[in-house]
Amino acid sequence: MQKHQVVMTGALMPPALERVQAVCEVKLWDQGGVIPREVLFDWLRDAVGLVVTGKVRVDDELLSHGPNLKVIAQSAVGYDNIDIPACIRHGIPFGNTPGVLVDATADLTFTLLLSAARRVHEGWNFVREGHWSLGKDLPYGTDIRGKTLGIVGMGRIGAAVAARARAFGMKIIYYNRTPRSDEAAIGATYQSFDSLLAQADCIIVLTPLSAATKGLFGREQFARMKPTAYFVNASRGPVVDTAALVEALTTRKIAYAALDVTDPEPLPADHPLLKLPNILVTPHIGSATTETRTAMSQLTADNLLAGLAGKPLKACVNGEVNYK
Numbered sequence: 253m254q255k256h257q258v259v260m261t262g263a264l265m266p267p268a269l270e271r272v273q274a275v276c277e278v279k280l281w282d283q284g285g286v287i288p289r290e291v292l293f294d295w296l297r298d299a300v301g302l303v304v305t306g307k308v309r310v311d312d313e314l315l316s317h318g319p320n321l322k323v324i325a326q327s328a329v330g331y332d333n334i335d336i337p338a339c340i341r342h343g344i345p346f347g348n349t350p351g352v353l354v355d356a357t358a359d360l361t362f363t364l365l366l367s368a369a370r371r372v373h374e375g376w377n378f379v380r381e382g383h384w385s386l387g388k389d390l391p392y393g394t395d396i397r398g399k400t401l402g403i404v405g406m407g408r409i410g411a412a413v414a415a416r417a418r419a420f421g422m423k424i425i426y427y428n429r430t431p432r433s434d435e436a437a438i439g440a441t442y443q444s445f446d447s448l449l450a451q452a453d454c455i456i457v458l459t460p461l462s463a464a465t466k467g468l469f470g471r472e473q474f475a476r477m478k479p480t481a482y483f484v485n486a487s488r489g490p491v492v493d494t495a496a497l498v499e500a501l502t503t504r505k506i507a508y509a510a511l512d513v514t515d516p517e518p519l520p521a522d523h524p525l526l527k528l529p530n531i532l533v534t535p536h537i538g539s540a541t542t543e544t545r546t547a548m549s550q551l552t553a554d555n556l557l558a559g560l561a562g563k564p565l566k567a568c569v570n571g572e573v574n575y576k
């Protein structure tokens with residue numbers, strides 16, 4: 253039997269990769285970094301499936317280079333890099349990986365808040381650089397118990413972060429496009445965006461990136477926050493105006509930021525954000541555990557193989573597409 257021609261912009265985890273390779277001829281970009289666009293265009297000529305693992309922009313131009321594509325499967329829940337209307341125009345179902353990364357991402361997000369509040373990485377540097385042995389003192393951190401946490405973007409990951417925050421004795425407020433009907437179960441109270449900014453001691457951003465949320469946090473929003481506020485972003489870098497954040501941290505409009513996502517990504521080592529004393533940055537590792545990446549890979553393979561078989565994808569963003 254002839255194998256399906258599939259392009260992968262980065263490797264899936266072994267069990268899923270093997271499942272795909274058993275029935276597909278895979279062209280895999282395994283040289284690190286983002287696959288150059290010309291290479292991708294060339295590879296797509298004969299491809300019926302595309303697996304996206306990293307920062308690849310899927311738009312009309314790319315789709316026109318893959319005239320035989322029957323399915324696109326991405327190993328991520330966010331899909332701001334995918335032009336969904338273009339996929340619909342080209343009749344291509346697009347699948348993502350919701351659900352399986354909720355706990356890993358919520359864990360990392362809450363870890364960022366705790367690490368920032370308790371000065372974990374400053375403590376580590378302090379010990380390593382010998383200040384402890386010289387009898388110096390590390391400045392105090394902040395308790396989170398009893399503090400108000402504002403979650404912006406209360407989806408599945410937001411609700412999982414709220415569960416963790418409840419266990420740590422925080423009061424939780426949230427802002428969403430639409431208030432949730434299960435507030436009591438989540439243990440969080442809806443607030444307007446401005447009211448959340450003014451009330452929260454800690455703000456966690458989990459909203460997807462879209463035209464509506466790009467630059468949602470700018471100069472004006474940081475000015476509305478408490479000067480003692482902790483700001484955590486675990487969604488997408490461009491939801492925050494980076495220059496405004498640098499200014500807010502420099503002028504102490506807010507106390508501290510902890511970011512798993514930045515704009516740009518990756519963050520250059522000499523970026524102004526990295527020169528600040530009141531910041532912690534991790535390299536977009538919200539879902540980066542072996543177990544979670546394996547589950548994401550399996551769901552991506554499920555989506556790909558369903559699409560190749562002309563069946564509905566397990567997790568489909570554009571279910572309304574007319575299958576080819």
Ligand code: 8YV
Nearest residue numbers: 305306327328329330353539
């Ligand atoms: C991905 C993420 O690992 O799922 C998402 O939206 O941000 C991460 O879990 C990342 O996008 C790389 O694919």
